[in-house]
Amino acid sequence: MSQDIFDIAADSPLVPMRRLSRPNRATYLAKLEYMNPCCTHYCRVASAIVRDAEDRGLIHPGMTLVDWTFGTSGIALAMAGITRGYKLLLVAPDRICREKQDVLRALGAEMVFTPSDALPGDPRSCVAVAENLVRTLPNAWFANLYENPVSLRVHEEATGPEIYRQTDGKVTHVFVPMASGAMISGIGRYLKSVDPMIRIIGVEPEGSAYLSLYEGGAAGTATAFELEDIGAVNPTSFWDPSVIDRIVQVGDAEAFNCGRELLRSEAVFAGGASGAAMAAALKEGASYGDDARVVVMMTDFGAYDLSRMYNDEWMRQKGFYRRTKSSLDQITAEDILQRKARKDLIFACPEQTLSEVFEMMKQNDVSQMPIVSYGSPIGSISENKILSILIENDAAMNAKVVAFMEKPFPVCESDATISELSEKLQKSASGVLITLNDDRLQLITKSDLIDALTHK
Numbered sequence: 409m410s411q412d413i414f415d416i417a418a419d420s421p422l423v424p425m426r427r428l429s430r431p432n433r434a435t436y437l438a439k440l441e442y443m444n445p446c447c448t449h450y451c452r453v454a455s456a457i458v459r460d461a462e463d464r465g466l467i468h469p470g471m472t473l474v475d476w477t478f479g480t481s482g483i484a485l486a487m488a489g490i491t492r493g494y495k496l497l498l499v500a501p502d503r504i505c506r507e508k509q510d511v512l513r514a515l516g517a518e519m520v521f522t523p524s525d526a527l528p529g530d531p532r533s534c535v536a537v538a539e540n541l542v543r544t545l546p547n548a549w550f551a552n553l554y555e556n557p558v559s560l561r562v563h564e565e566a567t568g569p570e571i572y573r574q575t576d577g578k579v580t581h582v583f584v585p586m587a588s589g590a591m592i593s594g595i596g597r598y599l600k601s602v603d604p605m606i607r608i609i610g611v612e613p614e615g616s617a618y619l620s621l622y623e624g625g626a627a628g629t630a631t632a633f634e635l636e637d638i639g640a641v642n643p644t645s646f647w648d649p650s651v652i653d654r655i656v657q658v659g660d661a662e663a664f665n666c667g668r669e670l671l672r673s674e675a676v677f678a679g680g681a682s683g684a685a686m687a688a689a690l691k692e693g694a695s696y697g698d699d700a701r702v703v704v705m706m707t708d709f710g711a712y713d714l715s716r717m718y719n720d721e722w723m724r725q726k727g728f729y730r731r732t733k734s735s736l737d738q739i740t741a742e743d744i745l746q747r748k749a750r751k752d753l754i755f756a757c758p759e760q761t762l763s764e765v766f767e768m769m770k771q772n773d774v775s776q777m778p779i780v781s782y783g784s785p786i787g788s789i790s791e792n793k794i795l796s797i798l799i800e801n802d803a804a805m806n807a808k809v810v811a812f813m814e815k816p817f818p819v820c821e822s823d824a825t826i827s828e829l830s831e832k833l834q835k836s837a838s839g840v841l842i843t844l845n846d847d848r849l850q851l852i853t854k855s856d857l858i859d860a861l862t863h864k
Contacts, residue, residue, distance in 0.1 A: 412491055413445045414455040420444060422574040422703070427673040428686070430742060431823040433845055434581075434693045434700035438676055438686070439571065446484040447709035448637075449591065452566060453559045454484035457551055458492060460558050467549045469493025474542045475551040476500065476534035478587075478636050479508030480708060485551055486515040497548070499538040504636060506715045525632075528642050554588040560646050563594025571595065571703055572602060579606055581702045583689040585638040585681040586610040586618055586655070589646040591705065596651030610655040611688040613639040613663070619655045621647070634660040634716070634726065637708045638681035656688040661728040663687055664717040671710060671718075679708030680717050739826040741842045744860045745850055753841075753849045755780040756789060758810035765809045766794055776838045778851065779813050785841055785849070787813030817841045817851070830857060 421440045429436040441449035461467045472495040475485055482498040489496050496517035500509075503524040512519060520541070526532040531540075542550040553559060571579055582599065584592040596608040612618050615631035616639035633639060660680075667683025670676040678686075682705075689704045696702065716722050723729035755778045756765045769777060769791060776790040789809055797804050797812055804812070818832045819841045832840045833854050842850045 414451075414488060414491075419570050419574060422571075423674075423676070425674050425676075425686075425704075428669060429690060429693075430740060431821070432690065432693050432696065433698045434696035434702050436689065436693070436702050436704065437575065438670075438674070438678075438682075438704050438706050439574075440676065440678075440706045441567075442678065442682070442706055442709040446480075446487050447712065448480035448484050449705070449707040450481040450484035450553060451487075452562050453553060453556075453590070454481070454488040454551075456562050457553060457556050457558045458485075458488045458494075461549065461551075462492075467494070470547070471495070472497050472545060472548040473551050474498075474538055474545070474548050475553055476538040477504075477553075479504045479512075480637050480712060481553045482517065483508065483511055483515070483712075485553060486512060486517040489551075490516055497541060497545070499534045499541070501534060505713055507712045511712070554590075555644050555646075557645075559588065559590035560594045563591045564598050565594075567591065568595040568598025572599060575701055575703065577603070578701045579703050580700045581607045581609060581689075581693070581696070583609045583611055583656075583685045583692075583702065583704045585685045585705060585707050586612045586616070587638055587640060587681075588644045589618075589640070589648070590644070591707070593646045593648040593651060595705075596648065600651050607653045608651055609688065609692065610652050611638070611685045612655065612657055613684065614657045614659045616640055616657065617642060618647075619657050622649055622652065622655045635663055635680045635684060636713075637679065638684055654692075656692060658684040658687050660726070661730075664723065664728050665730045666690070667710065667713075667717055676706060677710040678706045679710050679713045681708045682706040683717070739860055740822065741820060741824045741826075741829060741840075741852060742822040744826065744829075744852055744856050745822070745842060747860060748850075748856065753778070753780075753851060755785075755849075756809055757781065758786065758808065758813070760809050761806050762789075762794055762797065762809055762812065763805040765789055766791075766805075778817050778839070778841060778849070779809060780849070783847070785816040785819060787816050788838075789813050790838060819843060819849075826857060826860060833857065 420443055422437050425436040425438050444451040473489045474497045476499040486496045498517050499520045501524040502521040522532055522534050522537050528535055542548050586592055592610050599606045613633035613635045615633040663680050663684035666687035667678055667680050670678055685704050689702055693702050754772045758781050778785045779787040817839045822842055829840050839851045839853045
């Protein structure tokens with residue numbers, strides 16, 4: 409039996425992303441770091457920090473733990489501390505989500521709010537206020553989750569090995585939301601030690617400081633962003649560019665909408681930081697091959713962001729809202745082709761005669777056929793067209809089909825939705841050619857769409 413809820417020993421889930429990553433060839437795996445008692449990746453860290461401080465005699469029950477937080481680190485610290493007999497005093501920006509504030513109050517933590525525009529160095533900033541409270545309050549200890557070296561050690565000794573073990577050592581890329589830098593540096597140090605070829609990619613909001621620091625050696629001027637639990641104005645002592653291969657910035661709108669799509673497509677109820685990581689992974693991974701195993705760290709829980717990214721009105725006010733995809737938009741050309749018995753595309757070459765092409769149609773029981781030259785569709789021909797030609801000139805059967813071909817079928821990628829395909833077919837096209845990942849072509853007809861809709 410566990411001594412307390414933090415003694416629950418289990419790996420956070422690593423689950424495949426199949427629908428959202430369909431256009432890409434790589435295998436995508438979401439590491440659900442928010443699935444723990446605190447619903448945040450800070451759970452591992454907060455529990456370890458409290459126990460480490462107790463072991464070293466720095467704290468004892470009855471003391472007040474003080475820290476500054478963007479919300480979820482405070483929730484984790486409060487759960488780790490209050491259950492062990494500590495009081496919690498947390499300093500937070502006044503713009504953090506209402507849900508996080510409500511949970512912190514429900515836990516019994518005392519809150520002090522500071523202006524969101526107060527940057528480090530400003531006496532009104534979260535860090536300055538928290539440090540001042542520790543100096544003035546009796547029996548208080550500054551937990552400092554964002555700078556505590558235990559944070560780095562936890563990710564190097566636990567999170568990194570867990571990823572490697574869960575992927576049987578086949579992980580090739582890891583995308584990590586960057587806040588303090590402890591997670592990416594810890595994971596990066598371990599994974600690089602076992603396989604230097606594993607690529608470690610940091611993700612931050614547009615306006616955060618890490619990218620300019622990584623590229624130019626100096627932190628640029630940070631600008632405002634709506635995302636929480638990701639990004640930084642200044643780097644922490646955990647910043648270790650030697651284990652980072654690339655840093656990608658993602659805008660607020662792209663991150664929030666990708667997070668919402670994670671819930672609709674994969675039932676992953678994550679927050680904006682996780683949405684940013686997945687958006688970056690999907691964009692960067694478009695060029696990855698079939699052998700890529702991409703792990704994306706899901707660090708924040710969607711229920712802590714219900715009033716913002718999961719609130720349509722808030723999304724509209726901020727200019728972030730995108731229309732929810734309908735159920736038809738979820739069916740793609742790839743889905744439709746999977747229903748068909750895959751065969752090589754039947755097509756005519758421009759130098760073949762009408763007679764030869766008509767014989768191919770009869771043998772293969774098709775009523776229309778694309779005309780392809782050097783792998784590219786240049787036209788089409790149908791039974792009706794051949795019939796109308798012969799009525800006017802029965803000697804045309806020995807003429808080359810290129811002289812009579814109609815316009816080519818429209819071409820779409822394999823991720824085209826059924827709505828897009830239907831629109832193409834409504835414009836009097838009798839078929840749509842689909843380009844597969846190996847550059848082969850397949851044909852989809854109206855009857856294929858009807859079959860997909862009646863059996864979805």
